[in-house]
Amino acid sequence: MVNRGWLRRPRLPAVYYGWYIVGAAMVAQMVAVGLHGYTLGVFLKPMLRDFPWSREDVANVQTIGTVVMGSLGLFVGGLVDRRGARPLMIAGALVAGLCLIGVSRVQSLGQFYLLRGVGFTVGSVGIGNLVVNVTLAKWFVRHRGIAMSVAAMGISLGGVIVTPLVQLLINLYGWRQTWVILGVAVWVIILPLAFVMRRMPEDYGLLPDGDRADAPPRSPGRPNASAVSEVDWTRGEAVRTPALWLLILAYGTANVGLGALLFHMVPFLTDSGFSAGRAALMFSTQSWAALLSKPLWGLLMMRVHARYLSAVAFVISALTITGLIAVAAEGSAAGVVVLLALYGLGIGGTVPLQETVWASYFGRRHLGAIRAVAMPFAILFSALGPKFAARLYDRTGSYTAAFLIFAGFWLAGTVLVLLARPPRRRAVQPLATTTTATAGKRGT
Numbered sequence: 503m504v505n506r507g508w509l510r511r512p513r514l515p516a517v518y519y520g521w522y523i524v525g526a527a528m529v530a531q532m533v534a535v536g537l538h539g540y541t542l543g544v545f546l547k548p549m550l551r552d553f554p555w556s557r558e559d560v561a562n563v564q565t566i567g568t569v570v571m572g573s574l575g576l577f578v579g580g581l582v583d584r585r586g587a588r589p590l591m592i593a594g595a596l597v598a599g600l601c602l603i604g605v606s607r608v609q610s611l612g613q614f615y616l617l618r619g620v621g622f623t624v625g626s627v628g629i630g631n632l633v634v635n636v637t638l639a640k641w642f643v644r645h646r647g648i649a650m651s652v653a654a655m656g657i658s659l660g661g662v663i664v665t666p667l668v669q670l671l672i673n674l675y676g677w678r679q680t681w682v683i684l685g686v687a688v689w690v691i692i693l694p695l696a697f698v699m700r701r702m703p704e705d706y707g708l709l710p711d712g713d714r715a716d717a718p719p720r721s722p723g724r725p726n727a728s729a730v731s732e733v734d735w736t737r738g739e740a741v742r743t744p745a746l747w748l749l750i751l752a753y754g755t756a757n758v759g760l761g762a763l764l765f766h767m768v769p770f771l772t773d774s775g776f777s778a779g780r781a782a783l784m785f786s787t788q789s790w791a792a793l794l795s796k797p798l799w800g801l802l803m804m805r806v807h808a809r810y811l812s813a814v815a816f817v818i819s820a821l822t823i824t825g826l827i828a829v830a831a832e833g834s835a836a837g838v839v840v841l842l843a844l845y846g847l848g849i850g851g852t853v854p855l856q857e858t859v860w861a862s863y864f865g866r867r868h869l870g871a872i873r874a875v876a877m878p879f880a881i882l883f884s885a886l887g888p889k890f891a892a893r894l895y896d897r898t899g900s901y902t903a904a905f906l907i908f909a910g911f912w913l914a915g916t917v918l919v920l921l922a923r924p925p926r927r928r929a930v931q932p933l934a935t936t937t938t939a940t941a942g943k944r945g946t
Contacts, residue, residue: 518712520641527634528656536660561892566619572881579874586701594628595692602685651800661789748922754883756915759908762887791846818848820912
């Protein structure tokens with residue numbers, strides 16, 4: 503293979519290069535999800551003190567963002583398949599950072615929607631879950647569950663680190679200056695990480711998991727099936743399987759409340775009588791639990807199918823969020839912390855379990871294009887949550903009804919994911935035999 507320079511070809515033979523991509527993906531998801539999903543609730547009350555907006559007005563920006571994200575997902579998945587993550591991450595970081603700085607200057611709701619809802623979301627798509635998780639799925643097969651779980655720890659770190667940090671920055675500098683600091687941080691953190699990313703191992707003469715070409719094939723029916731017996735579905739084939747649509751419905755309905763709770767949990771806790779600082783720290787409890795649970799979910803995936811584990815995670819989330827309503831009403835800080843920790847355990851498996859299911863059902867080769875089909879539907883479900891909860895709150899003065907409905911969606915997702923049996927698999931030749939000839943033509 504032609505050596506095209508250190509920027510193009512990994513030179514770290516002592517450790518499989520895919521693990522460096524895992525590290526970069528973890529930090530990227532911490533930044534993308536932390537800023538897009540966790541922090542808006544922290545800005546809610548400080549911004550409402552300066553503007554005559556309602557909670558629903560602010561929640562609309564999250565809805566706009568999720569719609570934009572779903573629309574872009576149609577195109578981004580295929581780009582990751584063809585060009586890799588690096589150019590998307592570079593462009594995404596530049597746009598996201600610039601728009602966050604712009605939010606610090608907003609004077610109207612329309613400006614806020616344009617910069618935070620549209621512009622920042624356009625940038626965050628390039629550094630977020632779809633881009634990094636599709637890349638990871640291409641670098642791992644046998645160790646995919648643990649690789650996805652470790653990388654997904656970054657999502658929880660977004661709550662553990664970013665949420666209390668943003669609250670501290672707002673207390674010290676005010677909400678406008680905090681937006682500027684966050685925009686610069688995106689540039690400083692993400693741009694170097696982009697140069698770690700690579701499209702897929704076969705481009706560099708490697709195999710998934712760091713396997714050797716002469717390694718014996720494993721049974722395609724086992725969870726740790728190697729690349730030589732991996733399934734391979736095109737997007738056209740996948741959309742004709744019941745499994746794809748059941749997975750879309752299962753994870754879509756189960757995640758209706760996920761984004762809403764990220765947005766509304768801190769306001770819910772302050773409405774229950776806890777101070778803003780204490781609420782942010784209590785909120786970080788679920789992030790710590792989700793963070794620490796992810797390696798556990800990864801290890802469990804080596805023994806139990808991710809579909810069944812998804813059902814378990816959904817049930818845990820439904821039960822704990824129901825209990826949280828009663829405990830918070832009593833003002834029990836200890837009870838809230840315990841239930842938020844259990845809730846974090848449930849949602850901790852959301853991303854690694856889902857991404858592992860998609861890759862194991864349909865293979866690596868066209869995964870970006872297949873995930874792009876599901877993305878608009880997933881985003882549509884997620885977009886409903888924050889606005890729905892805000893509207894119910896504005897009408898009733900309470901989050902109780904919204905939280906109970908979200909628990910019902912999790913239970914519906916439990917049934918649907920158990921019905922989503924894997925499609926009939928067809929074994930294919932290893933990707934190395936079909937992509938080595940094109941190695942070096944793609945720089946990422």
